[in-house]
Amino acid sequence: MKKGEIWRVLIPVAPGHAQTGERPAIILQDFPFNNSLPTTLIVPMTSKLAASRFGGTLIIQPDQQNGLTAPSVALVFQMRTLDQRNCLKQMGTLDAAILDQVLDLLDQLTGR
Numbered sequence: 001m002k003k004g005e006i007w008r009v010l011i012p013v014a015p016g017h018a019q020t021g022e023r024p025a026i027i028l029q030d031f032p033f034n035n036s037l038p039t040t041l042i043v044p045m046t047s048k049l050a051a052s053r054f055g056g057t058l059i060i061q062p063d064q065q066n067g068l069t070a071p072s073v074a075l076v077f078q079m080r081t082l083d084q085r086n087c088l089k090q091m092g093t094l095d096a097a098i099l100d101q102v103l104d105l106l107d108q109l110t111g112r
Contacts, residue, residue, distance in 0.1 A: 001040055048073065056105055
């Protein structure tokens with residue numbers, strides 16, 4: 001897994017308003033082949049465009065490179081750790097400019 005890839009993931013059900021279920025997500029960490037960490041940082045996505053009303057979101061249009069099938073909202077404000085076993089299949093890769101926008105939003109949210 002590499003930073004900027006989009007994977008189909010399965011996010012376990014948890015209480016509250018966080019995204020759950022099977023959905024696309026942006027990988028935020030690079031992992032060398034021999035890395036023993038069992039988790040990865042992700043930004044979940046939703047096809048419900050109304051979610052873009054929240055701060056810390058970015059609408060991403062589908063294209064051949066990213067593998068999305070519908071316009072999707074990256075929920076940067078819901079960045080989370082996910083067990084790598086829940087990363088099901090790589091869908092594609094974000095364009096570098098869009099990844100930069102995601103990372104800029106993350107910096108804004110974390111006060112960097």
